[in-house]
Amino acid sequence: RGYQVELLEARDMLGGRAYVYKQDGFTFDAGPTVITAPFLLEELFEGAGRKIEDYVRIVPVDPFYRIEFHDGRAFEYNQDEAETERRVAAFAPNDIEGYREMIRQAKAIFQKGFVELSDRPFLKVADMVKVAPDLIRLQSYKTVYGFVSRYVKDPLLRRVFSFHPLLVGGNPFQTTSIYALIHYLERQWGVHYAMGGTGALVDALGRLFRELGGRVRLSSPVRQVMVRDGAAKGVVLHDGTTIETDGVVSNADVANTYRKLIPPEFRRKNTDQRMEKLRYSMSLYVIYFGTKKQYPDIKHHTIILSPTYQELLEDIFVNKKLGDEFSLYLHRPSATDPAMAPHGCDCFYALIPVPNQLSGIDWHRESRPFRDRIMQFLDRKYMPGLLDNLATERVFTPLDFETTLDSFRGAAFSFEPIFLQSAWFRPHNVSEDVRHLYFAGAGTHPGAGVPGVLSSAKIAERLVCEQLPN
Numbered sequence: 001r002g003y004q005v006e007l008l009e010a011r012d013m014l015g016g017r018a019y020v021y022k023q024d025g026f027t028f029d030a031g032p033t034v035i036t037a038p039f040l041l042e043e044l045f046e047g048a049g050r051k052i053e054d055y056v057r058i059v060p061v062d063p064f065y066r067i068e069f070h071d072g073r074a075f076e077y078n079q080d081e082a083e084t085e086r087r088v089a090a091f092a093p094n095d096i097e098g099y100r101e102m103i104r105q106a107k108a109i110f111q112k113g114f115v116e117l118s119d120r121p122f123l124k125v126a127d128m129v130k131v132a133p134d135l136i137r138l139q140s141y142k143t144v145y146g147f148v149s150r151y152v153k154d155p156l157l158r159r160v161f162s163f164h165p166l167l168v169g170g171n172p173f174q175t176t177s178i179y180a181l182i183h184y185l186e187r188q189w190g191v192h193y194a195m196g197g198t199g200a201l202v203d204a205l206g207r208l209f210r211e212l213g214g215r216v217r218l219s220s221p222v223r224q225v226m227v228r229d230g231a232a233k234g235v236v237l238h239d240g241t242t243i244e245t246d247g248v249v250s251n252a253d254v255a256n257t258y259r260k261l262i263p264p265e266f267r268r269k270n271t272d273q274r275m276e277k278l279r280y281s282m283s284l285y286v287i288y289f290g291t292k293k294q295y296p297d298i299k300h301h302t303i304i305l306s307p308t309y310q311e312l313l314e315d316i317f318v319n320k321k322l323g324d325e326f327s328l329y330l331h332r333p334s335a336t337d338p339a340m341a342p343h344g345c346d347c348f349y350a351l352i353p354v355p356n357q358l359s360g361i362d363w364h365r366e367s368r369p370f371r372d373r374i375m376q377f378l379d380r381k382y383m384p385g386l387l388d389n390l391a392t393e394r395v396f397t398p399l400d401f402e403t404t405l406d407s408f409r410g411a412a413f414s415f416e417p418i419f420l421q422s423a424w425f426r427p428h429n430v431s432e433d434v435r436h437l438y439f440a441g442a443g444t445h446p447g448a449g450v451p452g453v454l455s456s457a458k459i460a461e462r463l464v465c466e467q468l469p470n
Contacts, residue, residue, distance in 0.1 A: 002470045005214045006243065008235065010221035010406070014206045016251070017405060020199035024392035025342040026290035027197055028349060033331050034167065034301065035192040036185050037451040041201070044454070048212055055204035057195040061336060064191040066299040067160050068382070070307040075160050076299065079190045092154035102151035102161070103184065109138050110181040110188075118446045118455040121429050121463060128424035140178045141419055144170075145310075147177035159309050166353055168448040169281025169413025171317040173310055176419040185451070193300065193336050222252070225261045231435040235261075247436035247468050249460050251453075254415075254427045254443030255280075255408035262434060269432045279421060280411035281448070282316050283356040283398035287371055288349045290391040295332070295346055295383050302330040304382070317416075320355035322366065328352045328374065330382075345391060350374055354398060357410035363397040371395055414443035422447065429459045430467070438463055 011019065019030035035041070038058050045052040052058070063076040075091055077084040089096040112134050122128055139147070148162040164182040165175035194201040210216065224236045225248055232248040250257045255275040258267060306312050306325035315323040333340045334347040341347040352374060355361065379386040398410035407414070415421045426445045431437040440456040442448035447456075 001465060003464075003468075005209075006245075007209065007214060007216045008220045008222060008237070008243075009216065009218050010252075012219050013202075014216065014218070015199065015202040018198050018202050020197065020202075021288060021394065023288075023394065024290060026345070026347050026392055027199070027340045028288040028347065028394075029197040029199060029331075029333065030286075030288070030396065032198055032450050033193070033333070035194065035201075035450055036182070037189055037454070038192050039189060040451055040454040044205075045208065048208060050208060050211075052204070055207060056200050058192050058201075059195060059336065061191045061193050061300050063299060063301075064186055065301045065303055067163075068302065068304045069156055069159075070305070073156070075157070077160075079187060081187060084187075088157065092152075092157050095152050095154050095157055098151035098153065099157075099161075102148065102180075103187070105147075105151070106180050106184040109140075109178060110184040112138060113140070113178040113181045114185060114451075117423070118452070119458040121459045122424035122426075122445055123428055123430065125424060131423070135178075138177070140176050142177045143173055144175050144177050144179050145172040147180045148172075159305055163303065163305070165417065166282075168417055168452065169411070169415075169442070170417040171282075171313050173313055174317065175417050176422055178422065179417060182449075191301070193333065195337050197333060197337070197340060222261060224263070225250075225257075225434070225437065227262065227266045227434055230266070232431075232437040247438065247464060249438040249440060249464065251439070251441035251457075253405070253407050254439055254441070256406050257439070258433075259408065260406075262437075267433045270427065275408065279416040279418060280356050280358070280409045281413035281416045282353045283401050283410045284396075284412040285352045285354045285367075285370060285374075285398065286349055286396040287352075287374060287393065288396070289375075289393040290341055291346045291348070291383075291386065292344075292389045292391045293346070293385065294334075294344065296335075298330060298332045298335065298346075298348075298382065300332055300335040302332070302382075304328050304330060316353050316355050320359035322354065322359075322361060322370065326352050326374070330378075342391075350378065356412075357398055357402050359398075361398070363399040367395060367397050413448040414441070415447075417447050429456060430463050436468060 017031040021028040021030055042052050063078045066074055066076040068074045077087060088099045144165050145162045148158050152158050161183055162172040165172045165179050221238045222235045223238045225232050226234045234244040236242050258270040259272055259275055306327045308325050312325050315321050329351040331349045401407045401412055402410035429439050429444050438460045440460040441453055444456050446452045
């Protein structure tokens, strides 16, 4: 569109949270691994007159997930609607009609919540008032778990079809039922993976950006957004370098953008007090590990649920404590992409939802015992011989989210996606305090997850073009 754009990356490679660790011949994606709306990526390249397949190969994952239960049973599903219905009928025969009705209702939520609203900014109360009747009709004030439970009665299937908010930082028992659209989104477009990992997708986007004339500065953390006459006029880097601009787009943590980068005298709305009162997502404890043997029975995306469900989520989100139980997401990219690990080896990460830093947990002290619990559990229940076959390993704790990623309170997904922190209630895509300061990423509308972040970028781009004509 003719704008001169400079991208400032705080870390030593592009991607931010979508970082890549290369260690002992293994490649670990540090951040997002589930691609559920590949058409948004295709649109991005098409808008630049390019084809995504010339930059990166994106392939479907089958099954989408395998969900393991404490009683030894498991449930997996894919994009084949008839096959998924057969699996539901086999698992809980009395729930098949309820499941079909749930899908019909989820389709209506998807049409309104994703197709119509996800890339539309909510900047005024009137924007929210216009859609309020639809949101009330769709009962978006209910929770995802409440929505699923209305149609599905089997307690384990309720977990299968309600866990998705955890992928975007939400508690299924508190997250608005709008997020029930995720299951329908998966059915429509599938679950995908970028060959070479999410890092390959980041490299593709970086290459496209540079081809279009964009300039990149790595290892360039921002110290302050410069404000003059009420508008963002550039940034000051940590090394003192000043960059003058007509506007600033931040996809850094929204809370810390306001708290750390905008002087208090320029913030009447988004004060420190407001940022501290908002509710934040859980954090994550992540173990990246490579093995000297392969585990072919572990699917690409495996979710292992604890015997307790609501109680565990209460501990994480409300009580903010490490309980005796845990659930985890086990990512095995080498199931689809053997090049992520040396020959004959396997590549994994185990991602465990844990409380954010409001918990007061001392991760310097608790990290190793917690890691041992996880790895011993996997060795005993799902990956025999794991402890004797570890080739490499590293961990990432809530403390790292708070420091390395500069996430306020160590929240892995910024603000918790409850109803009163969604759409107009969420920090806006353009600042109410500082003109020409725009936001993209998990902390603004529509929220976390790859589709949400890409949609927020579409909103930011549209607002820049409207408010800063080239």
